Amino acid sequence: MANSFSAQNFIALSDLRPNLARPSIIGMVIGKTDVKGFPDRKNIGSERYTFSFTIRDSPTYFINVTSWGKEDYIKSLSRSFRVGECVIIENPLVQTKEIEKEEKFNPTTPSSYKLLLSENHSVVRICSSYQVDMKLLSLLHLPIRDSRDYYSLGDIVANGQNLDGRIINVLAIVRSIGDPKYFTTSDRRKGQRCEVKLYDETEPSFAMLCWDNESILLAQSWIPRETVIFAADIRINFDKFRNCMTATVISKTIITANPDTPEANILSNFARENAEATALDxxxxxxxxxxxxxxxxxxxxxxxxxxxxxxxxxxxxxxxxxxxxxxxxxxxxxxxxxxxxxxxxxxxxxxxxxxxxxxxxxxxxxxxxxxxxxxxxxxxxxxxxxxxxxxxxxxxxxxxxxxxxxxxxxxxxxxxxxxxxxxxxxxxxxxxxxxxxxxxxxxxxxxxxxxxxxxxxxxxxxxxxxxxxxxxxxxxxxxxx
Known part of the structure; x- marks a missing residue:
């Protein structure tokens, strides 16, 4: 670990087990969901709030973390860090996950466990970038899936509606990032939407849709015609209105920007060589x-x-x-x-x-x-x-x-x-x-x-x-x- 944390003993994610006494862990945040509120069954008329994120401490191990609590606590905790930052978590509850239930809406992880944060017992601390070990920082450029396990955009278009509703991996270059659009639904819920255009050697333009604030914030950090992304577990749909295939970022999706892989490096070279051609007026x-x-x-x-x-x-x-x-x-x-x-x-x-x-x-x-x-x-x-x-x-x-x-x-x-x-x-x-x-x-x-x-x-x-x-x-x- 970095010098600032050398005196602290962190438990590796691969060594986590239930009933550990006050475990302390460190990891990079590689995915995060929006805060959501639900009716509190124990207190009729009130709401409980929650959000989840995924942390990683090695090339092979990452785990999902969920926090429940009052609105102020959950929103404050969520605002305190972003995807790409390093966090220290003290005294989380380690629970065995129900794989079928947990991974339906959350990222699929190699760990058999999940972490729960308690407002009264757990602490989350943010590490500044200069304090973080380079081995941890390098994890931000390592996809969570095999670097060869992906569809090209041309493959998706060629397969057409056969892929409708499928969850797959995609490797592509960011072509453009649309304006975030904010709206209010008929039941007065506020929503947001952002469309990112992708391309690769096989397809000049392919739409990827972001519907949650966290993925929209992440997209705003990308550089058009330079950033390459590996989107793991992204949903593919046939858009009847546009009459074409599109991708949608969902709560299971983990996006790695500028992956350090041979396949991504080839695509990055392609982006540089064709930068002028893609920069259409x-x-x-x-x-x-x-x-x-x-x-x-x-x-x-x-x-x-x-x-x-x-x-x-x-x-x-x-x-x-x-x-x-x-x-x-x-x-x-x-x-x-x-x-x-x-x-x-x-x-x-x-x-x-x-x-x-x-x-x-x-x-x-x-x-x-x-x-x-x-x-x-x-x-x-x-x-x-x-x-x-x-x-x-x-x-x-x-x-x-x-x-x-x-x-x-x-x-x-x-x-x-x-x-x-x-x-x-x-x-x-x-x-x-x-x-x-x-x-x-x-x-x-x-x-x-x-x-x-x-x-x-x-x-x-x-x-x-x-x-x-x-x-x-x-x-x-x-x-x-």
Whole structure:
């Protein structure tokens, strides 16, 4: 163990037995469920609360831990640690588990026992990362199942409904992480949902759904197109609405991020080699797959606030939306040396090579001839400036660019240079109301990738009112995200 704990005698999980006198154990938290409340049969009208987690202290041993108690105690204990942290548990009750009953809803473990925590007798302490032995930390990158025991995403799609309802293992790369969605059911219970898109060498996009807060929090720590996950005991279902197979994280599921296995290393190399191909333009993907209601975007920001937000929230991957009242300060539409339109593949929306005019993306579902048609699309990078600063290299593409300029891409290319310059100065001299989508990205200039969703000349009175009486939305956004 680490030096801080060298004087303490911990019982290995493999040595646990009932009736041990005040056992003390240490382990990494590899799985965790949400807190739930149930009617207390002994005290009618009141509730008991519970949550479970799984700890591991060696490559071969891990065990489930359950705690029951009053609401304040259970919620406080649950909030005190996360998946991936190390905990010390003192004086838990060691019980023989009923395998069929216990493992129906909990992770399947090699131990014959389970641990119960008591508010009055048990203690859980959190270890800081610098105190933890490296042997324990390495367990976070070791799947709980054989590293070769998994389905590829292509296998799942090929098997189709034959796998409906099955619980299997999956090894894949994280492609994207959706926004957490919060809702209230008809019986007034609050719920949440997050969709993670996966991919591998065999399938370009596969949906994994998270319905509990713990798995959603875990997903937010992953890096799109970099993180590889091994999801043990994940449920596969046929989604009738989408007419495709999906995966769902359940209470039995244990997810290992960036596994240290040969199979995961091969997949990680594949992710690096194809990073550019998978980083499809978000605006095009939004047009093809996402309908954004501009009426739901109401927060007004300044450039200064957006830049401050990027600095304070570095590393987060979910998008946010806002309105900017600004001038287009750079609009190179009348410069013959700057390309303003490029061909895209009709199948996947990815830019195609000018030389071959053929889609080279390994994730494109091409037809039997191996080709897809292409279409010409605006591809502009513009700068937006207000009284506080400038947002550089904002993406204005596709139909949004056509609506902004008032011409289709073919109509615009047929204009004279003089006509293009006239259109350009209409925007450079007038303030616009611009709806934007933002992604916080350390690789982008200023930490922000910015996509224009709508750009129209602003009403002067509306712009003046919003800029003069605008509250500081930055604090609101930080608290929300």
């Amino acid at each position: 978000d605006e095009i993907e939004a047009q093809l797959k996402e309908s954004i209601n501009l009426q739901t975007i109401v927060d007004v920001y300044t450039v200064e606030q957006l830049k401050a937000l990027a600095l304070k929230n570095e590393g987060k991957t979910y998008p946010f939306y806002g309105i900017l009242y600004a001038y287009i300060s750079t609009l190179n539409i009348d410069n013959e040396t700057v390309k303003i339109a490029r061909n895209r593949c009709s199948g996947c929306g990815y830019f195609v090579s000018e030389a071959s005019n053929t889609c080279t993306s390994p994730f494109c579902n091409k037809d039997s001839s191996g080709h897809k048609s292409v279409f010409l699309s605006f591809d502009l990078m513009i700068d937006l400036t207000d009284h506080t600063g400038t947002l550089h290299s904002c993406s204005l593409t596709g139909t949004v660019a056509e609506e902004t300029l008032g011409f289709t891409v073919h109509e615009f290319l047929a204009l004279t240079e003089e006509q293009k310059t006239t259109i350009k100065w209409q925007f450079l001299l007038e303030r616009s109301k611009i709806y934007l989508k933002f992604l916080l990205s350390p690789k982008a200039r200023g930490g922000l990738r910015t996509y224009v969703l709508s750009c129209k000349l602003a009403d002067p009175i509306e712009a003046s009112r919003n800029l003069s009486g605008k509250s500081n939305k930055l604090e609101n956004l930080e608290s929300r995200y």
